[in-house]
Amino acid sequence: xxxxxxxxxxxxxxxxxxxxxxxxxxxxxxxxxxxxxxxxxxxxxxxxxxxxxxxxxxxxxxxxxxxxxxxxxxxxxxxxxxxxxxxxxxxxxxxxxxxxxxxxxxxxxxxxxxxxxxxxxxxxxxxxxxxxxxxxxxxxxxxxxxxxxxxxxxxxx
Amino acid sequence: xxxxxxxxxxxxxxxxxxxxxxxxxxxxxxxxxxxxxxxxxxxxxxxxxxxxxxxxxxxxxxxxxxxxxxxxxxx
Numbered sequence: 001x002x003x004x005x006x007x008x009x010x011x012x013x014x015x016x017x018x019x020x021x022x023x024x025x026x027x028x029x030x031x032x033x034x035x036x037x038x039x040x041x042x043x044x045x046x047x048x049x050x051x052x053x054x055x056x057x058x059x060x061x062x063x064x065x066x067x068x069x070x071x072x073x074x075x076x077x078x079x080x081x082x083x084x085x086x087x088x089x090x091x092x093x094x095x096x097x098x099x100x101x102x103x104x105x106x107x108x109x110x111x112x113x114x115x116x117x118x119x120x121x122x123x124x125x126x127x128x129x130x131x132x133x134x135x136x137x138x139x140x141x142x143x144x145x146x147x148x149x150x151x152x153x154x155x156x157x
Numbered sequence: 158x159x160x161x162x163x164x165x166x167x168x169x170x171x172x173x174x175x176x177x178x179x180x181x182x183x184x185x186x187x188x189x190x191x192x193x194x195x196x197x198x199x200x201x202x203x204x205x206x207x208x209x210x211x212x213x214x215x216x217x218x219x220x221x222x223x224x225x226x227x228x229x230x231x232x
Contacts, residue, residue, distance in 0.1 A: 033226065041225045044218045051215050055208060062204045069197040072190055079187040086180050094173045096163060 035041055165173060 035225050037225070041222055044222050048215055048218045048222070051211050051218075055211050055215075058204055058208055058211070062201065065197055065200050065204065069194060069201070072194050072197060076187060076190040076194065079183060079190055083180060083183045083187065086176065086183065090176050091173070091180070094165065094169055094176070
């Protein structure tokens with residue numbers, strides 16, 4: 001009895017010191033697992049690590065490429081803007097205004113309308129007021145210009 | 158009547174030609190930039206392909222390790 005008592009008191013004392021570890025040990029007994037080809041497993045782990053690092057390096061490279069692409073796209077946008085400016089502002093000045101057909105017809109039918117018809121292409125279409133962000137305003141401006149050009153093309157046939 | 162001839166004054170004609178040259182130059186620049194963007198896109202695609210291959214290799218290795226650890230040989 002005394003032995004039992006002493007044993008239980010010892011167990012209790014032990015439980016007080018490491019209660020969690022004891023429970024853990026009871027639930028999860030230790031296993032010895034044989035790995036048939038440990039060198040191969042080790043090699044695979046190291047290779048996996050190497051590939052993860054290569055992947056991360058690739059990410060850095062990818063980010064760099066993306067940044068460069070964004071910069072190049074901005075350059076292209078500027079180039080196209082410059083082209084648009086050259087064609088719209090400079091080249092248009094050298095060439096006569098469109099709607100010649102309408103002018104000729106108007107000359108035949110109603111001469112007083114001539115001035116109005118000539119002036120219509122020169123006067124730019126009223127742009128929508130800039131609302132909110134600059135980008136949306138730019139898009140609206142482009143849309144209005146596109147509509148204007150399309151209407152001019154329609155008159156040309 | 159529909160195809161009316163267009164006349165440009167001679168003194169302005171030189172300017173028009175010069176302007177056309179500038180426009181062509183700008184156009185070439187834009188084409189080069191577009192080619193560069195295309196190359197960068199190809200590089201991106203190549204990189205993505207590499208990632209795909211790397212992940213597939215990684216998956217195989219992890220499967221092998223998992224197999225070796227979770228299904229040990231029994232004697």
